[in-house]
Amino acid sequence: MTTPASQRQRVRATDSKERLFEAAMTLLGNRAPEAVSVDQIAAAAGVSKGTVYYNYGSKDQLISQILDFGANKLMDELSRVAAGPDPYAALKHMVEFAMDFVASYPAFVQLWMQEQLHADLASTTTLHSRMTDLLLQVLERLVRLDEADKLPVATTIFGAALFTARVRATRREDLARDQVIYAVMLTVDGLLATRPPATG
Amino acid sequence: MTTPASQRQRVRATDSKERLFEAAMTLLGNRAPEAVSVDQIAAAAGVSKGTVYYNYGSKDQLISQILDFGANKLMDELSRVAAGPDPYAALKHMVEFAMDFVASYPAFVQLWMQEQLHADLASTTTLHSRMTDLLLQVLERLVRLDEADKLPVATTIFGAALFTARVRATRREDLARDQVIYAVMLTVDGLLATRPPATG
Amino acid sequence: MTTPASQRQRVRATDSKERLFEAAMTLLGNRAPEAVSVDQIAAAAGVSKGTVYYNYGSKDQLISQILDFGANKLMDELSRVAAGPDPYAALKHMVEFAMDFVASYPAFVQLWMQEQLHADLASTTTLHSRMTDLLLQVLERLVRLDEADKLPVATTIFGAALFTARVRATRREDLARDQVIYAVMLTVDGLLATRPPATG
Amino acid sequence: MTTPASQRQRVRATDSKERLFEAAMTLLGNRAPEAVSVDQIAAAAGVSKGTVYYNYGSKDQLISQILDFGANKLMDELSRVAAGPDPYAALKHMVEFAMDFVASYPAFVQLWMQEQLHADLASTTTLHSRMTDLLLQVLERLVRLDEADKLPVATTIFGAALFTARVRATRREDLARDQVIYAVMLTVDGLLATRPPATG
DNA sequence: AATGAATGAGGATTCATTCAT
């Protein structure tokens, strides 16, 4: 049935789903997921509570989709940036992008950190290892690393970027974007200063 | 609450209170505070629910006290370590201590990050600024920093340490303590490599 | 038992007991008994909560004793006043005394009205019938009443006095004592105007 | 989970709200609001506890609505009756109506008296002043009153009617309706006997 | 005589979820 009337309805249906997604995104950027009720999300989206369940099945699934959306969006762009010819510039661009991404989607870090706590490390671990893998790909084009240092170094860069980005999102006045990026890149500078360059 | 602070000699009096503190500490290390019920804390401490309220007034106050306890303990020791003669060694000892502290009190980071989200930046901000102040005191004995870089750099070190420590606390198998400490110190190495030494 | 030692103890015991009585009296004047906790009473009296139970056995018994104390005090004085030679003057004095009594012991009316609701009409009914009996004794010295009118008339006077006195206790600015007494006495004036005088 | 549909009674949309209202009305007629739990109200209405909150938001709001409903219903009818041509008859009809109203809605007086105690004199004062205003409108068509006597006299009639009506609602055997109305009207008789008639 | 610690039953409220329409 693709009568004009039902088409019009489908457009509006998609509308509801997207509005809910945006609303949840906004609300979850400031508060822990437990502190955001389905009522609040529905109200912020201007739809009824039932619509949340109609479109997403459950609160957890809605949150999961936000998390997945964020993780994929982040990784996609980061992978693209990581492919740049100059590894140092690529790393810096990655940090820059991460910084801006967190500013745009504060809910994402919020949710990811929250998930980190639960024992079900499914998507969480996945993102973490995807991130460190990607970082290491670029780092190894820059310096030679001991096997045992790889994960710690990558995790440190990842953590420094995430943490400072998150702090910036909360209290934005006193942490200038470029200075923070510079500070995070110091880890890489430290590597360059103390490690042999990558053999190519 | 009419508890004269001078008479803390009663052994049994402190017993329930301490057991509750420990139990809350343990439970809050693995889960978000909203996900830990007062019932669970009381049960884990082997006391009745009412005892939580008798001793702490409310769940929030119990959590607050854990947070304060952790913040003070952390800052006390860190201040002591920061006073060491060699600034680089002092910084490394600080990172080492932070790493071990988080391993011992995972609940603390958990709670602190949680607080970070809420808008009530009272104790949260305090710890953050106390930490960055202390870090900067030591850093400035090591290198000369632009005014605008101070807070970003200190926040980066703080964040990298906290984040990696927290990740270690969750999944301890693949992040060796010493390598992580080395990785966090890379930020300092980067500073040393790119900045003029402190004048003294 | 009137040994010196026990006397001395009785003095101190009486002290706590009386302080509790006064404190309860004050607190119960402004709030419903359910809204006044034993903690509050003990705190207001400057003693520990256990002392309430040591002295009164339970919250209910403490309240009961206040109620009994008030009922007896009120009835004693009212009986004395009722015996005056002029029945109209006696009635007016009774109303005056009741008005002042309620102003002094607002908790009393409060508690009595509260008890009124419960099905256990023990002390409540007793006071009510003692009051109406006393009123009727005086009224019958003034006018002749049909048997069926006695209780309604006495209850009306009782109620008018209690209600206005209670309203005065709450919002004291706009109800002058003497006008209120005059207004309550209008019921008696109405009787005098429409009823044959008592035969004596 | 949920009980099978066969066991559960289907309740119509508006039904639940009204059933809750009635149930609360009944329960609050016999007990102080603090002594009536939301569980009891829900059980008496045959709905779940959550339904109380869905329909009324809170226990206080439910009680408020009962109070408002009663106050409006009482005032509406009383205003209508007060407009009658003969002021004495109008007053008597007002008392009669009040008497019957309290018999029908004992909860109302109960709640009103309870509110009286709290310091939040919002709705309470309103009803009180609306009542005395209305009474005075009619009284002034009957007799001339000193300014200072107006409020006391009106409050006395209001109180006498409310109090006796409430006593009747509790122990109905010994206070006949007509005799009580007669007794309350004695205040008016007293005024007529001692005051100059209204000019007009 | 007095108390501080502890208790547990009970109460108000929230909220994710279900379901008939």
Place this chain on the structure above:
DNA sequence: GATGAATGAATCCTCATTCAT
């Protein structure tokens, strides 16, 4: 597609009461 009504489990908290000291 969407919704409003209803639910009940779970949660935080209060408070009268008990008891060892």
